[in-house]
Amino acid sequence: MTYAILSEALRAAMARNDDNAITHLIAELQPADLADFITQQNPAASLELLRHLPLPERAEAFGYLEQEQQLNLARLMPERELAGLMTPMPADERADLFNLLPEPRQEATLRHLAREEREDVRRLASYREGTAGALMTTDYVTIPEQAKVAEALALVRRTAPDAETIYQLYVLDERRRLVGTLSLRELILNSPASSVRALMTTELVQAEVDLPQEEVARLISRYDLLALPVVDAEQRLVGIITYDDAMDVAEEEATEDIHKGGTIGKLEGGLRNASLFTLYRKRIVWLVLLVFANIFSGAGIAHFEETIEAYIVLVFFLPLLIDSGGNAGSQAATLMVRGIATGDVRLADWGKLLGREMIVATGLGLTMALAVSLLGTFRGGPDIALVVALSMLVIVMVGSLIGMSLPFVLNRLGWDPATASAPLVTTIADASGVLIYFGIATSLLGLPA
Amino acid sequence: MTYAILSEALRAAMARNDDNAITHLIAELQPADLADFITQQNPAASLELLRHLPLPERAEAFGYLEQEQQLNLARLMPERELAGLMTPMPADERADLFNLLPEPRQEATLRHLAREEREDVRRLASYREGTAGALMTTDYVTIPEQAKVAEALALVRRTAPDAETIYQLYVLDERRRLVGTLSLRELILNSPASSVRALMTTELVQAEVDLPQEEVARLISRYDLLALPVVDAEQRLVGIITYDDAMDVAEEEATEDIHKGGTIGKLEGGLRNASLFTLYRKRIVWLVLLVFANIFSGAGIAHFEETIEAYIVLVFFLPLLIDSGGNAGSQAATLMVRGIATGDVRLADWGKLLGREMIVATGLGLTMALAVSLLGTFRGGPDIALVVALSMLVIVMVGSLIGMSLPFVLNRLGWDPATASAPLVTTIADASGVLIYFGIATSLLGLPA
Known part of the structure; x- marks a missing residue:
């Protein structure tokens, strides 16, 4: 049923x-x-x-x-x-x-x-x-190094009812240090008289107790492990972490990164169970911070008040231009943050990635400048079209540069690169967009005498 | 080493x-x-x-x-x-x-x-x-229903070298229909003379060949399975999907959702390997769409040109106010989209979630209105402060409403809720923010005669 x-x-x-x-x-x-x-x-x-x-x-x-x-x-x-x-x-x-x-x-x-x-x-x-120690279980099967396959199988049978997995076995020396691993498959396929030492794998993938849980999940996923052994500083086996716990951690970490990308603080437990006050608390911090960050955009606008009063039509293009910089920047930041999280992008690749990003951003900026210049001609004539198109190109390139650099800068400062959220990138790109747009407008159109 | x-x-x-x-x-x-x-x-x-x-x-x-x-x-x-x-x-x-x-x-x-x-x-x-059929492997161990444990073990030994997993065994009837599963642990723990039929689990968790891969990953993670059997329409076993493939799918799906949340199209393979033109192509579509969507904000501003000319100080608060609506909306959308993806939120919960969101948004809006009213008093006096504070409250509430509803609306239209990206929410919230802000300003401050 x-x-x-x-x-x-x-x-x-x-x-x-x-x-x-x-x-x-x-x-x-x-x-x-x-x-x-x-x-x-x-x-x-x-x-x-x-x-x-x-x-x-x-x-x-x-x-x-x-x-x-x-x-x-x-x-x-x-x-x-x-x-x-x-x-x-x-x-x-x-x-x-x-x-x-x-x-x-x-x-x-x-x-x-x-x-x-x-x-x-x-x-x-x-x-x-959040560490390997907190994830691990102590229900596993260990085998002494000098055992034969038959003894190992007997040990497995004896410990099976309590062990979390019996498919991966851990071979210990007389000081309880982990010296090898062996799968139940190998035990079953080999003759009862073979020695465990000859069959075991000695190229160990293992974690220390204080390894962060996202690294644990990454190891298990990278090496397709059923379970990851955890050792203390003396190489003694203290626990194992099974693949199903790694799957839960990976989901939890992806959720945390996605929430961070939406400027939401870490939510323990699900959204359904979160109290209203918790939701308020996890959201208000960044919202208020961003209000104050937006003052820079406001100040930029105030600085160009005369230009705006002279060419009020410029305000029509303001949301469109500054948002485009923020959007292109959000895209770049999203690609970088996720690339860093999955290990696809390394911090050392920054220079190369920056070069690629600038080429892509130029293409994006030119396409969007073309689109917006038609709009500019229609709304304000050729002068305005030129200002708007040129601003678009520069704003998209600067926005992309900000979006792609911010995760790396944050990482250098010891912060989580995922803090480079779309709203944060947008706010920074907005402020620079205001300066670029009205700066270009003022210098190309001139101020009324 | x-x-x-x-x-x-x-x-x-x-x-x-x-x-x-x-x-x-x-x-x-x-x-x-x-x-x-x-x-x-x-x-x-x-x-x-x-x-x-x-x-x-x-x-x-x-x-x-x-x-x-x-x-x-x-x-x-x-x-x-x-x-x-x-x-x-x-x-x-x-x-x-x-x-x-x-x-x-x-x-x-x-x-x-x-x-x-x-x-x-x-x-x-x-x-x-992208379906179960494309993920599954045909290297698995099957056992006839009438076998005893000893025969089953012999079968495992014979097939082990080729099977992807021997830890989960599939019991078939004489027409090769899947009737039960059995773990190697159970085989090992029971006497060689026991019958497989008596030991096997008949409460099956299984997939049909055309089940989407994200559902496959969710089943394996939900039930902590080592492998998920895949059956055809006649309940015949045609393949299995192992947990390590499910982990890869889960990572791939999370990346796709995160990219969608940054308005980036689906990237096959990693970022490192993507060609420059692919990156351009995956990003330009939404950027241009959003430029045109932003015309609504521009049109809103044009509509209120007289108000703006009369109270040019209002422009100072424009980025700050409309961005706040977008930010609160992005937060709400992010929570919903991820909640839907992980199964934490059901579409049926929409009404209840909306009520909760409105309470939280009121709290957020009031806090931000307070912050911005100080700024308003300082920059433009008490009248401006009132306009700005009131606008902030309404804009944050409307933005949250948009952000939380959009994923559900998209889903109803048969789209992926993850399309409700931060940039899309921001753009829609921006346009409504312009109308709210200048609408409130015009009615409270009045137009100069």
Whole structure:
């Protein structure tokens, strides 16, 4: 049955309080779908639903919930129940949940966990958010270097129920340092008597615990890894990060970059769950900053007040000209920012890219100058057409130059290049556009005596 | 050794034509790193390098190259060599390469392939680009429904060398219809005598061949799948799509959305490889369209020429006010477009989101009106301050309304909501801002007699 049919049946069963039907239907839902269904209920009803599932399935569905939902449900559970739910959760999700809890609840819940889980939570929860350490799980399979394939397979069978993945195995020396990796595929394809040391890959792709999460996602995607091992400064294996977590990080990072490109601050959790005040707070900062930045455009206009009064027709072309510079600049900035984020563009390429951009911008500027000169002739005669066309060419070239340089300049200053958003580029390009336009107009048309 | 060290040593070995050292160093590089290294060489040197690798490794590294690079190298190879390279390639990458070749070369190359590969290429190459069919591979492991675990394991061992993944297994009935999936983990954990039918999952997450690739990526990410089975209209299994391809699609789709948000058309391949004319072509369309859209702003200004001549100080605030509407609108559009793309926002939520947006926009508008009223008092006295503050409030609210509605309207018209780019929103908000500002000014200040 599809999610649509199941969820409708489940809603009906809930309406008539049919516990039996609920238990039956809920077991058929994929954990991700169940999480989605739960998100649409109030917290009390959600908890009621979850309690219809056996503990392992309950923990799995719980892991698919957004953090805010997890916290809402955790608030309603007694500590003992919460600890019971946390026990079968994957180590990384368990530590994330722990970090969400208010401090007194953290301690109270820890007391109900078994010692092994308690120590694991404490260790994992201590890594800084946004790093490899905070993403990694401790549920993986390790194999001693001197093992044979048969022993390794036996180890896999023994650890499989708890491990997040058994398809990638980690070979450790006697000091627990990571010396190689081995896939289950290789174990299965080779004779039981072969030695692990001979089969393992020693060209390791690995991360240190403090590697930023976007780098983690990039490594996993670049090398098509199932899981990335995480080591401490002594090369000891401390965790692994699986590809599905990397996919979530990549999506989160793309959202953050897109939001930054629209001058919106980092939103934790989704748009749907954000409070109105949070949305206000994440948007007002740049809006006000840009108001003040726009004063430069205003000041430029004030400076040329006499020219404007003499040739009021110039104002007709003002939005069109300054916007074009901003638009061409936004395009250039967008290409650069995304290129830097995906690794397609390197900072060292700046000089070469600048040269290319100037050629493209000249082409764009000439085309647009042609378009606008027709308009200029029609509205203001040949003199105005010349001013407008020439301004367009220069404005588009300067706008492109600003848009393409800003991400690199910001990066040099230690800022995220994604801060070079369309609105910021537009505002800077606007101010320079005003100066270029009225400057050209004043010098070509002259001031009335 | 790290990539940096290896690549430097490799460059040195190439400079002194040390074939022995090249063969040695190249074998140590990860395929993804080798592809990256090759990208920095000219095609002839790249091909020379690849030829230092044994065929399977050569095919793997080749698969990591961008399509344009693949095509450049394929041009230099005799058909027989090309066919030899294609044989060990994964079925999906092989079909993609085939689709890149000019038609006469396609036929010539096919003749050198074994019959099985030839038919596989023909079949896979026939699916439309951007669909599940074009992404899928045919290298997977299937198990008959009535098999026992022991037989299934034997089948896995037999097919493992050719399969793209052996960790997810597909159970077919006698008519080759997909009836269940089974993980290698389950095979390993259960007794050899258990029946596959009893162990397999029958709640299938699957795709039809024509499902758009962004939906494929979303399914794999939502359900944390290792691979997604693809079926035809008769539920027969025709291919699988692995998580690493889904990660590439997700990145590609995010780039496309970000580019669209900067009014840049779809760029195949990376920015680095794009020709200057392609860049011009992908950018000019929207730039010129927006020039003409901006005529509305100009016409608005022309309409209020008398007001402007009477109160020339109003022009000082023009960029600041109309940009603020555009900026607030861009923020709203950015939030909506990304929300729709990630599935966080549904079209059905529009009414509720609109209500929330209007509350937030009122808060934003009031804050900005306050900021700008101080500026207005300073530059033009209390009358001007009132006009400017009131305009700011209305402009920010209207701009937000435009930004948040445009993606939904576009979607209704069958367009991609991502077309609601910051520059488009800004241009529409600008025109309405001009009307609001000078409209309010004219009615509050009155026209000089």
